Amino acid sequence: MRFNIINDEFINRLETLSLNMPNPMQGYFGGVHRTRTYGNTVEFADFRDYNLGDDIRRIDWNLYSRFEKHFIRLYVDERQMHIQIFVDCSASMYKGNKDKALYALRIMAALGYLSVQNMDKLTMRLMKGDFAEDPCGIIVGKNSFFRGIGQIDEAAVFDGDCNLESAIVNCENLGSNDGLTVIISDFLTDSNWKRAVDYLVFKKRQVLVVQVLSPEEIDPRYKGRVQMMDSESGDVMDPKNMKLKITKAHFKAYREALEDYIRDIKDFCTSRGALFISGSTATPIEKFIFQKLFEIGTIK
Amino acid sequence: MRSGNLIPWLGLLGLLAILVLILIYILKPKYEEKKVSSTFIWKLSLKYGRKKVPFDWLQNSLLIALQIIIITIIALLMAQPLFVQGGAYEGETIVILDTSVSMRAEKDGISRFDRAKKEIEDLADETLKRGNRFSLFVALPDGETAPASSVRNAIRSDDEALIRQNIHEARPSFGEANLEAALEPVINTMRSNPDATVYIFTDRNRAGSEGVRIVNVAEDEFNAAILSFTTKRDGYHTFEAEIGSYGRAVATFDIIFQLRNVRFADAQGVTQPQEEEFQIQKTVAAIPDGGTQTVRFNMTTDNIRVVSYESAYLKLNVDDGYSFDNEMYIFGGRTENVKVQLVYPAATENAAENILLTARFNALSNADVTPVPIVADRPNQYSSSGFDVYVFYRTLPELIEDLPSDGSIILIGIQRLPPSWGSNPFGVDFNGLSPLLTWENADSVHLTGSQWPVYDTVLGDLQHVYYDSLFQLRATRHAVLDVRNLHYRTLMEIRNSPTSAVPVLIVGDNANNSRLKTIILGLDIEFSNLGTVFSTTWMLGNILSYCIPPIISEHLVTVGDTVMLAGRPSTDIVQLLFDNADGHRESREFQTSPEFGLMVAEFKSIVPGRYWIQQQVRGDDGTLGVQQTDNFFVRIAERQSNFAQDLPPIILRMERDNLDIDASIPPNLLDIYVWVALALVALFIIEWWVQYREQF
Numbered sequence: 002m003r004f005n006i007i008n009d010e011f012i013n014r015l016e017t018l019s020l021n022m023p024n025p026m027q028g029y030f031g032g033v034h035r036t037r038t039y040g041n042t043v044e045f046a047d048f049r050d051y052n053l054g055d056d057i058r059r060i061d062w063n064l065y066s067r068f069e070k071h072f073i074r075l076y077v078d079e080r081q082m083h084i085q086i087f088v089d090c091s092a093s094m095y096k097g098n099k100d101k102a103l104y105a106l107r108i109m110a111a112l113g114y115l116s117v118q119n120m121d122k123l124t125m126r127l128m129k130g131d132f133a134e135d136p137c138g139i140i141v142g143k144n145s146f147f148r149g150i151g152q153i154d155e156a157a158v159f160d161g162d163c164n165l166e167s168a169i170v171n172c173e174n175l176g177s178n179d180g181l182t183v184i185i186s187d188f189l190t191d192s193n194w195k196r197a198v199d200y201l202v203f204k205k206r207q208v209l210v211v212q213v214l215s216p217e218e219i220d221p222r223y224k225g226r227v228q229m230m231d232s233e234s235g236d237v238m239d240p241k242n243m244k245l246k247i248t249k250a251h252f253k254a255y256r257e258a259l260e261d262y263i264r265d266i267k268d269f270c271t272s273r274g275a276l277f278i279s280g281s282t283a284t285p286i287e288k289f290i291f292q293k294l295f296e297i298g299t300i301k
Numbered sequence: 302m303r304s305g306n307l308i309p310w311l312g313l314l315g316l317l318a319i320l321v322l323i324l325i326y327i328l329k330p331k332y333e334e335k336k337v338s339s340t341f342i343w344k345l346s347l348k349y350g351r352k353k354v355p356f357d358w359l360q361n362s363l364l365i366a367l368q369i370i371i372i373t374i375i376a377l378l379m380a381q382p383l384f385v386q387g388g389a390y391e392g393e394t395i396v397i398l399d400t401s402v403s404m405r406a407e408k409d410g411i412s413r414f415d416r417a418k419k420e421i422e423d424l425a426d427e428t429l430k431r432g433n434r435f436s437l438f439v440a441l442p443d444g445e446t447a448p449a450s451s452v453r454n455a456i457r458s459d460d461e462a463l464i465r466q467n468i469h470e471a472r473p474s475f476g477e478a479n480l481e482a483a484l485e486p487v488i489n490t491m492r493s494n495p496d497a498t499v500y501i502f503t504d505r506n507r508a509g510s511e512g513v514r515i516v517n518v519a520e521d522e523f524n525a526a527i528l529s530f531t532t533k534r535d536g537y538h539t540f541e542a543e544i545g546s547y548g549r550a551v552a553t554f555d556i557i558f559q560l561r562n563v564r565f566a567d568a569q570g571v572t573q574p575q576e577e578e579f580q581i582q583k584t585v586a587a588i589p590d591g592g593t594q595t596v597r598f599n600m601t602t603d604n605i606r607v608v609s610y611e612s613a614y615l616k617l618n619v620d621d622g623y624s625f626d627n628e629m630y631i632f633g634g635r636t637e638n639v640k641v642q643l644v645y646p647a648a649t650e651n652a653a654e655n656i657l658l659t660a661r662f663n664a665l666s667n668a669d670v671t672p673v674p675i676v677a678d679r680p681n682q683y684s685s686s687g688f689d690v691y692v693f694y695r696t697l698p699e700l701i702e703d704l705p706s707d708g709s710i711i712l713i714g715i716q717r718l719p720p721s722w723g724s725n726p727f728g729v730d731f732n733g734l735s736p737l738l739t740w741e742n743a744d745s746v747h748l749t750g751s752q753w754p755v756y757d758t759v760l761g762d763l764q765h766v767y768y769d770s771l772f773q774l775r776a777t778r779h780a781v782l783d784v785r786n787l788h789y790r791t792l793m794e795i796r797n798s799p800t801s802a803v804p805v806l807i808v809g810d811n812a813n814n815s816r817l818k819t820i821i822l823g824l825d826i827e828f829s830n831l832g833t834v835f836s837t838t839w840m841l842g843n844i845l846s847y848c849i850p851p852i853i854s855e856h857l858v859t860v861g862d863t864v865m866l867a868g869r870p871s872t873d874i875v876q877l878l879f880d881n882a883d884g885h886r887e888s889r890e891f892q893t894s895p896e897f898g899l900m901v902a903e904f905k906s907i908v909p910g911r912y913w914i915q916q917q918v919r920g921d922d923g924t925l926g927v928q929q930t931d932n933f934f935v936r937i938a939e940r941q942s943n944f945a946q947d948l949p950p951i952i953l954r955m956e957r958d959n960l961d962i963d964a965s966i967p968p969n970l971l972d973i974y975v976w977v978a979l980a981l982v983a984l985f986i987i988e989w990w991v992q993y994r995e996q997f
Contacts, residue, residue: 097338
């Protein structure tokens, strides 16, 4: 399965952006993300009393002349973050509307590129069934990123169903307090993805939930007597399939159900300090990235 | 081939297609398979239930509803039903107006009839305002036509002016309206409009069926009434009346009883001279509402009894709003006078048998006998006209032309007919033989064991008289009479053996003069005991009654009854005088019948009151002179006086289930097949459009 995930024009537009971590985290040495700890950069941060063993080169002698007491100058610390992006590879992301899969991969690529551009570590995982596949490992640097995108393009097979909870919770090397976890899915699933978010919050990771929906899912057009075959169903008798004589009343109920479901996701994310955006594949990917991600402060 | 019975079944068969259609919809739902990314939200939406969308049910079922309507219309067209046009006939009001005389009862100057007309006018206004049709049926007494020429017994119209005119000109009658007869045209009207509402405006409470409303316009009007006024004759006359009172708790009033030209008999039975007028006034005891009281009228003392009277008159001296039953007459208390001319040979004037015969005629109280002895040189000195009965005893004119020209001729003791009369006397063909053949002796033949009409009717209580039980009529000589001609009827026979019967009294019509009746008595006073038995008077009286029929059939009749008027043979004109409905004296004249004794007219009385009959004779100068008078009284029906009397329900036949709706009545049918077919095409188009919309 080949997706034309990125191209030069798309990359060029991302050059002007950078990934932002609103919540300071511990991270790793190196990188460009400010943290609450003090480091060895040249940007002044604070003073503190001199303690025995401190580097005397950091004593601020001007203050000593004024207060006849030794103070140490402290500087801002910048850390490297680990960005982990999970993409839902269930059939619902592809079989109903192929644009959803491409849209999700492009969001993943955009965020991944911004992360490697900030010298962060990047992991791109494809969630299939109960597991999250990591086809390209930890990526640092643009060269690795482009190579990883190629590997993702080859490994991305959208089929079957996906248990978001198991795929994320059971994933190794999730890290702790060291970066951003992005979950890209349509969230049209019975799996308890909220537990996965809770688990990530427990791990003190910044969480960004991205919901991708196709226009048909936002405003279905079919009506009358319809036997709806779920893309993740095994056969005709699968309980996921359903027969319905769709009327205007059903449409009205559907819209209310969808709105309530999106509001529920948003409320849940807000309550957990996670970020949430929902978008339609009808919205151009550039607009989604440069507007919606910008609005929630994920990029700057 | 079309069949009238099959057509509705075809429609029913067509309706079965609806069931088939519904089964198809149930068994073969057409679901379009659609691959969707996820049914997750759809399943969530089911928890929200079906949202209320206006007319969503209609939109969901539009297709099947359309198809059901289409099939129904097709079935309807197959059944070819009759469509009754709506409009003016819907909510039609039918009014039956009772015109019985009791509707004339007044209270505060307004009669029940006027009150009913006012209510009918209001009802007509209301009906016409609704755009419905109004029908008025005037229920009249049997045989009567509408009182005003412009009023029709039945109108059915939506013309307000016509309805108002007919209501305005309707008049109450003096009889009993036949409401049941009025229902017949109403039922005919309802055949074309079974949903019409029927109102019956009357003055009695009566039961009505569904859809029939009885409107009682009575308002407790006061009425004192003579329910009956009768006389009983047991040798003498006694009078009795039944008085009723209605609409007042207790009523007390005076009554006046009058006798005109009355003759009393004293305690010894001696008849007193005639008194012109005798009057009794008395007060009736208090009569409760709806009660009656019987009043008997005794004379001044018990020793005086009424032998005869010209008229008895009873009047209630009361002021009520219903005067038609406040007075009543009884006539017929006196027997009609019959003018008899008895012609006999002068030689027998002093003979015992002649004296006996004269005595017998004189014994008849109503016979005015004029004896005429005939001497030989003046054989025709008797009168040939002006008498009711001419009796020829033992003598006859030589020429048959000298016989009287009218009335009845009784021949008694005639032993032979004059030769000049020929073999065909009285114009009756006896095959060359005279009815009076011979005169022969007999050995004490007598009347036994037979009953003859000539012995009936004088005394009502003794109608069936047998000679052997009452008297023995014997004869030693009698005439042999020939009654083979059918123009003669035998009134009496004598027998001398069980098998042989000889007619001795025959009566025949004169073929040459229809106003002449001939009676031949084949016995002679001299050769029989006719002069000595008292029943001879009785027999002669009956013969006179037979010769002179009553000029009136009854003296007291009810409105609507028919009175038979008869003319005396000697009378030229029968005149009837009475006060008509407008209170004006009216006179009607009837020519007497050319045939003897037959009635001259049937008069149907429709106005209550006293009627005068005058038998008039035209004199030589052309003027009319009164020969005989009589009266009769027309009363209203007793039921019309008794306001409290419950009348039986009359509405049973109006049960709508029993109405035989005439489906063949064509005028009110509307041919809507074309429109139904157009609607069918339109529905097909809508069906196609809906199908297209669902599929694409």
